Amino acid sequence: MSNLELVFPEIFLSLSIMFLLILGVFKKNSSKLIQNLSLIILLIIAVITFNETLGIEETLLFNGSIIIDYLSSFMKIVTLLAAFLVLIISSNYLRTFKIFKIEYQILILSSVLGMMIMISSNDLIVFYMGLELQSLALYVLATFNRDQLKSSEAGLKYFVLSALSSGLLLYGCSLIYGFTGSTNFNLIATQLNSNEYALTFGIVFILVGLAFKISAVPFHMWAPDVYEGSPTPVTLFFTMVPKVAALTVFIRFLYVPFLNLIDQWQMILVFLSIASMLFGAIAAIGQTNLKRLIAYSSISHIGYSLAGLATGSNEGIQSSIIYITIYILMNLGFFSCLLMMKRNNEYHENIEDLSGLSKNHPLLSLSLLVILFSLAGIPPLAGFFAKFYIFKSVIEQSMYFLAIVGLLSTVVAAFYYLRIIKIMYFDKEKEKYDTDHSLWLKFSLTASTLLILIYFVFPSQLIKVVSKINII
Amino acid sequence: MNFPILSSLILLPSIGALFLFFTKSNKENNITVKYVALFTSLVNFFLSIYLWILFDQSTSEFQFIEDRIWIESLINYKVGIDGISILFIILTTFITPLCIISVNNSIKNRLSEFLIAVLIMESFMIGVFCSLDLVVFYLFFEAGLIPMFLIIGIWGGTRRVYSAFKFFLFTLLGSVLMLVAIISIYWISGTTDVVKLYELGIDAKYQNLLWLAFFSSFAVKTPMWPVHTWLPDAHVEAPTAGSVLLAAILLKMAGYGFIRFSLGLFPIASEIFTPLIYILSVVAIIFTSFIALMQEDMKKLIAYSSVAHMGFVTLGIFTIQQQGIEGSIIQMISHGLVSAALFLCVGVVYDRMHSRLISTYGGIVNIIPKYSVLFMLFTLAALGLPGTSGFVGEFLILMGAFKDNFLVAVIASLGVIIGAAYMLWLYKRVVFGKLVNLDLKEMVDLNKSELFILTCLAIPTLFFGFYPEPLINTIEVSISDLISAYNINVVDN
Numbered sequence: 001m002s003n004l005e006l007v008f009p010e011i012f013l014s015l016s017i018m019f020l021l022i023l024g025v026f027k028k029n030s031s032k033l034i035q036n037l038s039l040i041i042l043l044i045i046a047v048i049t050f051n052e053t054l055g056i057e058e059t060l061l062f063n064g065s066i067i068i069d070y071l072s073s074f075m076k077i078v079t080l081l082a083a084f085l086v087l088i089i090s091s092n093y094l095r096t097f098k099i100f101k102i103e104y105q106i107l108i109l110s111s112v113l114g115m116m117i118m119i120s121s122n123d124l125i126v127f128y129m130g131l132e133l134q135s136l137a138l139y140v141l142a143t144f145n146r147d148q149l150k151s152s153e154a155g156l157k158y159f160v161l162s163a164l165s166s167g168l169l170l171y172g173c174s175l176i177y178g179f180t181g182s183t184n185f186n187l188i189a190t191q192l193n194s195n196e197y198a199l200t201f202g203i204v205f206i207l208v209g210l211a212f213k214i215s216a217v218p219f220h221m222w223a224p225d226v227y228e229g230s231p232t233p234v235t236l237f238f239t240m241v242p243k244v245a246a247l248t249v250f251i252r253f254l255y256v257p258f259l260n261l262i263d264q265w266q267m268i269l270v271f272l273s274i275a276s277m278l279f280g281a282i283a284a285i286g287q288t289n290l291k292r293l294i295a296y297s298s299i300s301h302i303g304y305s306l307a308g309l310a311t312g313s314n315e316g317i318q319s320s321i322i323y324i325t326i327y328i329l330m331n332l333g334f335f336s337c338l339l340m341m342k343r344n345n346e347y348h349e350n351i352e353d354l355s356g357l358s359k360n361h362p363l364l365s366l367s368l369l370v371i372l373f374s375l376a377g378i379p380p381l382a383g384f385f386a387k388f389y390i391f392k393s394v395i396e397q398s399m400y401f402l403a404i405v406g407l408l409s410t411v412v413a414a415f416y417y418l419r420i421i422k423i424m425y426f427d428k429e430k431e432k433y434d435t436d437h438s439l440w441l442k443f444s445l446t447a448s449t450l451l452i453l454i455y456f457v458f459p460s461q462l463i464k465v466v467s468k469i470n471i472i
Numbered sequence: 473m474n475f476p477i478l479s480s481l482i483l484l485p486s487i488g489a490l491f492l493f494f495t496k497s498n499k500e501n502n503i504t505v506k507y508v509a510l511f512t513s514l515v516n517f518f519l520s521i522y523l524w525i526l527f528d529q530s531t532s533e534f535q536f537i538e539d540r541i542w543i544e545s546l547i548n549y550k551v552g553i554d555g556i557s558i559l560f561i562i563l564t565t566f567i568t569p570l571c572i573i574s575v576n577n578s579i580k581n582r583l584s585e586f587l588i589a590v591l592i593m594e595s596f597m598i599g600v601f602c603s604l605d606l607v608v609f610y611l612f613f614e615a616g617l618i619p620m621f622l623i624i625g626i627w628g629g630t631r632r633v634y635s636a637f638k639f640f641l642f643t644l645l646g647s648v649l650m651l652v653a654i655i656s657i658y659w660i661s662g663t664t665d666v667v668k669l670y671e672l673g674i675d676a677k678y679q680n681l682l683w684l685a686f687f688s689s690f691a692v693k694t695p696m697w698p699v700h701t702w703l704p705d706a707h708v709e710a711p712t713a714g715s716v717l718l719a720a721i722l723l724k725m726a727g728y729g730f731i732r733f734s735l736g737l738f739p740i741a742s743e744i745f746t747p748l749i750y751i752l753s754v755v756a757i758i759f760t761s762f763i764a765l766m767q768e769d770m771k772k773l774i775a776y777s778s779v780a781h782m783g784f785v786t787l788g789i790f791t792i793q794q795q796g797i798e799g800s801i802i803q804m805i806s807h808g809l810v811s812a813a814l815f816l817c818v819g820v821v822y823d824r825m826h827s828r829l830i831s832t833y834g835g836i837v838n839i840i841p842k843y844s845v846l847f848m849l850f851t852l853a854a855l856g857l858p859g860t861s862g863f864v865g866e867f868l869i870l871m872g873a874f875k876d877n878f879l880v881a882v883i884a885s886l887g888v889i890i891g892a893a894y895m896l897w898l899y900k901r902v903v904f905g906k907l908v909n910l911d912l913k914e915m916v917d918l919n920k921s922e923l924f925i926l927t928c929l930a931i932p933t934l935f936f937g938f939y940p941e942p943l944i945n946t947i948e949v950s951i952s953d954l955i956s957a958y959n960i961n962v963v964d965n
Contacts, residue, residue, distance in 0.1 A: 358626075362585075373618055378644075379611040388607075388651075395655045403655075407648035414644055418621070418637060426625045426633055456611070460544045 003061055006053055006068045009045045009076070010120075013113045016041045017106060024102035031102050038105040039087055042112070046080040049073055064184050065123035067252075071469045072120045074321070075248045079119065082240045082328055083112045088440040089336060090233030096345055097145055097231065104144060108237065111137035115245035122256070124173045124183040127249055131169075131213070134242060135162050141237065142230045154229025161222045162212070169209025175202030188257035200264050206253065207268055213246040216306060217275035220299050224287075227295035232347065235291055236335040239298045240328045247324055250309060251317055255471045262312045269310035274405050276303030281413040290338060290349045293416065294331070297375065300413055301327050307406055308390045311397045318466045319389035325462065326386040326455075333371040333448035336441055340364055343433050351420060356429025365424045367449040374452045376417040377410045382455035389463075476538050477523055478551045481516060481561065482599045485568070488512030489591040492584050502583050506572065509587040513569040513594065520565040527558055529945050532953035534604060534667060542608075550604040550665060555950030559801060559943065560601040560721075560728055563808045566932075567720045568594045570925045571713040574816060579627055579711060586627060589619040590713065597721050601728060606654045606664040609733075613689075613725060614647055620714070620722065628709040635702075635709035642702040646692030653685035657737075669737055673961065676740045683741035686733055693726035696786060697756040700779045707775035708828070712819030715771065719778055720812040724804050727785045731797065735789065736954060739961040742790065749790040750880050756783030757887035765894040770818045770828050773898055774811060777854060780891060781807045787884055788869035792958060796872020797951045802943055803865025806853070806933065810862055813850040813929040817843070820922055821902075824915050830898065835907030840917040844903045846926045851899045853933050855892040860937040 020034050020041075027033070054077070058069040087108060094100040114134030121127035139162070143155025177183050179199045180191035193199070208219060215223035227235045254265060280300025287293040305327070308320030340361075341348045358365040374383035387410065394403045488509060495505055528535060537552035553561065571590055579586050596619070599612035617640055625636035658664050661672055674682065692699045703723075707715050735742050757780050764776035781803065788800030820843060821836075822828055837844045853860035856867075866888060873881035907913070918926070936943055 378618060379614045384611075384614075388655075391651065392655050392658070395652065396659050400652070400656075403652050404649070407652060408645075411641060411645045411648060415637070415641060418640060421621075422625060422633055422637070425622065426636075459542065463543065463546075 003059055006059060009049050010116050013045055017109050020106055031100050034102045034105050035091060038109055039084060042080050042084045046077055049076050064186055065126045066120050067122035068120060075119045075244055076116050078325060079112060079115050079241055079244050083108055085332055085444055086233055086237045089339060089444050092438050093233050093339055099145055107137045107141050118245045119248045122185045141234045142226055144234060145231045150229035154226045157222055158226045165209045165212035168205050172202045172205025185256040192260055203258060203265055210246055210250055211272055214243050214302050215299055216272045216302050217279040217299060223299060224292045224295040228289055228291045232338055239331050244324060251471060266310055266312060269306055270402055273303045273306035273310055276300060277406050277409040281409040284416045288351050290351055304390050307394055307402055311393050313393060313397060314470055314472050315393040315396060317471055318469055319393045321466050322389050322462055323386040326382045329448050329451055330371055330375050330383060332444055336445035337364060337368045339441055340437050341433055343431060351423055354424050355427040357424040359429040360432045367445055369421055370449050370453055372417045372421055376414040380456040382452040385455060385459055478536050478602050479538055481519055482595050484516050485512055485591040485594040489588040492588050505584040505587060509572050509591060510569055512591060513572055517565040517569055520562050524558060524562060532950040547607045548605055549608060551602045552604045553602050555947040556731055557601045559805055559946060560724055561598055563805055564594060564597045564721050567812055570928055571716050573921050573925055575713050576921050589623050593619040593717060600725050604666045610651060610654055617643060623714040624706055624710045627711040632709045635705040638702045639706040643692050646689040649685040650689035653682045674737055679738040679741035683734060683738040683745060690726040690729045694782045694786060695779060696752050697759060703779060704772050704775040708769060708771045712815060715815040716812040719815060720808040723782060724808060727804050730789050735958055739958040743962050746790045749786055753783040753787035754880055754883050756780060757884050761887050761890035768830055770830055774814045778811055784866060784869050788872055791872035791876040792955060793872035793875050794952055794955060795868045798944055798947055799865050799868025799872060801947050802940060803869060806861035806865045809929050809933050810850050810853045813926055814854060816925060817847045830901050832909055833902040834905040836912055837903045839912060839915050842917045846930060849930055851895045855895040856888060861933050863937060864940045
């Protein structure tokens with residue numbers, strides 16, 4: 001075990017969680033301290049991951065059940081930073097609802113731990129363990145505002161449906177184990193026999209489970225309700241972080257053991273992708289709640305990153321990772337705006353509440369304008385480049401149908417983003433919102449807006465980083 | 473030439489806009505804001521004139537090329553101009569300051585935001601006309617939607633929301649297919665660099681589909697019949713300065729695109745689809761002219777006349793004759809000047825009477841004589857009276873058309889007559905006749921800034937009407953080389 005230091009981030013994180021838990025129990029009113037400590041811990045782990053593991057060669061640990069490579073390190077850093085940002089911008093919201101408790105930070109840290117394990121997993125059992133760890137934490141997070149009916153409902157719904165999908169996933173795992181005799185990704189790859197139809201069934205079941213976790217159509221039904229009911233910072237967490245982890249597993253699961261069966265799963269991915277892009281775009285049109293709307297929009301965005309995965313090429317994987325990274329950035333900006341819509345200790349989350357925002361809060365509405373146009377994929381904003389890379393890799397594989405459907409659904413999607421802009425800019429103004437936002441909230445909004453806005457100046461930077469990810 | 477003059481042209485308005493963004497707008501410094509914007513756009517205008525002076529007319533090679541790596545091993549930021557693009561750049565930099573002067577009367581609220589939108593728009597439009605890489609072109613082409621959407625939506629009339637949405641979604645829908653085509657070209661040829669693509673050529677078997685994808689985008693932007701319906705709505709609801717930008721510059725992007733990309737990159741497909749363009753153009757000329765005849769709203773009438781004029785432009789481009797394409801470009805420049813002026817003319821009376829209906833007016837010739845004279849001039853230019861730039865364009869286009877296809881040319885010529893009918897009838901109903909509406913007596917004649925703008929537009933209209941040589945000299949070599957390259961390609965296959 002000479003390479004134990006490579007899993008040091010995970011070990012350090014689990015020890016910290018236990019420490020924080022004990023600290024929280026014995027020290028009264030320690031939520032602020034724990035908040036700060038969690039932030040520091042997340043940063044430390046991100047730095048360690050950056051320094052220790054980024055750039056090292058692919059290393060297998062624990063009999064090949066954990067893999068440390070560029071992909072895992074990159075995705076871990078994205079996860080950690082996203083979790084960090086969620087934590088720093090959520091404190092005001094939690095205080096308003098009097099739920100600023102130690103459990104929040106600890107649960108977020110534990111779900112991050114689960115995701116890190118998922119990202120590094122190279123074995124079905126390890127992967128399932130990580131998945132369940134993060135899911136359990138997420139169920140509780142969804143119900144975190146337990147005095148509200150909707151929040152409890154969200155948690156329950158998420159729990160029941162997620163448990164069902166985990167069951168399907170496990171069934172798939174057992175099928176694969178039965179027909180290949182191993183749970184290790186690399187070993188499965190050597191035992192493949194494409195004539196085994198049961199193996200295909202196994203893949204399908206696992207894909208269904210994973211599609212559920214990233215809320216791809218037709219396994220998306222939970223997303224709008226859960227997103228709407230959960231506390232806003234938790235919704236932000238849902239829309240970004242678990243998707244990164246699940247996408248990594250998607251990549252690893254499809255491209256390491258089952259690359260040779262690409263004919264079998266490519267169709268499924270193309271279907272998931274087209275259905276998500278179209279359905280997300282069309283269903284969002286009728287929404288009046290911003291959180292529900294962003295739920296459908298996230299379904300649609302997941303469709304695009306799945307389109308990258310469906311190509312079966314390295315460029316496709318890279319474009320998908322670029323897409324999810326830029327998507328996280330845009331989502332962060334969007335939710336920062338959402339968290340700023342506060343008046344008299346009440347958060348407003350309907351589209352109508354944005355009415356005439358540009359008159360009262362010109363800077364806030366300008367940022368939201370940039371973010372929305374970017375989500376719609378209009379050049380020269382970052383969202384356009386994300387889509388551009390995806391369609392580049394899709395067209396490279398001559399999947400023209402997928403590309404054209406995807407681009408047409410951007411036009412449909414543009415409609416509802418434009419509707420928000422219309423309400424902000426063309427409608428009559430309402431009462432002003434509070435402006436005493438925390439510094440961090442302002443920071444995250446400004447930073448994400450500026451990054452989206454000036455991404456076109458140096459688009460090569462992100463590509464350079466991501467292009468080191470070579471799975472195939 | 474190491475000074476990146478084209479990039480400066482693109483960047484300068486944006487920098488001005490950034491400056492405006494940090495200037496707090498209130499009642500007192502509205503003037504400051506306006507002067508900053510005006511100054512920026514004027515500097516840009518003189519820079520572009522300087523560019524024209526430096527420009528070498530004797531070659532069709534691209535000049536002032538800047539080539540930088542933008543996305544590594546994928547896209548280069550490449551800009552450069554030839555005889556075709558320089559005129560559009562000058563048109564853009566010429567119209568923008570006039571727009572900025574004109575906001576005095578029409579834009580009442582959020583002036584500094586409006587000027588920011590106009591300046592950013594200028595940046596994007598110049599970018600469209602000088603980009604030599606398909607992706608860079610697409611970027612600028614699409615980005616222009618954002619400021620225009622806001623201009624129509626925020627400062628527009630009563631049905632502004634509908635119009636803004638229609639404008640945005642129509643043009644976006646057209647353009648996404650072009651993006652597919654651009655990426656496909658990258659995978660077919662390994663580059664999106666226009667100059668290299670000119671040399672390499674594109675395999676004939678792909679050309680038809682690619683041509684259609686580009687066509688879907690340009691046809692909506694031009695706009696060609698039957699996808700022109702967004703234009704009247706957008707024009708009617710946009711504020712005067714917005715209409716001017718839309719008519720004078722935005723519509724020219726597609727005409728430019730047809731010449732630069734459809735003819736230049738897909739000659740074989742262009743040859744195949746020429747009948748399609750002919751039919752659509754002729755329908756546009758005749759059909760929309762008749763529609764224009766029946767309009768009761770002045771802005772709508774001019775909008776439909778724009779569609780008819782752009783029909784001439786597309787017709788001229790696809791004659792693939794020296795005269796036809798030259799005529800198209802001159803027609804586009806002329807239409808840029810004349811339609812801008814006509815929209816401003818409508819804006820002048822609208823600011824006074826708050827009505828765009830023709831029936832509101834009548835008999836104002838004695839009340840506002842200066843206005844009537846200038847309006848007359850532009851009406852005549854729009855119908856193509858000899859001595860105005862409109863004549864040169866239409867005449868050359870028809871000449872080219874007669875060489876290529878007699879029947880099409882005859883029908884198109886009929887369109888000229890209907891064009892004269894609706895323009896003259898408009899003028900008659902607005903300016904002459906009996907003074908019925910007594911409120912009109914209160915109207916004041918053109919103020920200084922309005923007079924200045926309209927004169928500025930009148931001078932080139934007349935000048936190039938009598939002496940189109942400078943324009944023709946600039947574009948001649950580029951077009952003749954384009955045509956010979958086109959013919960070689962077509963004959964080869």
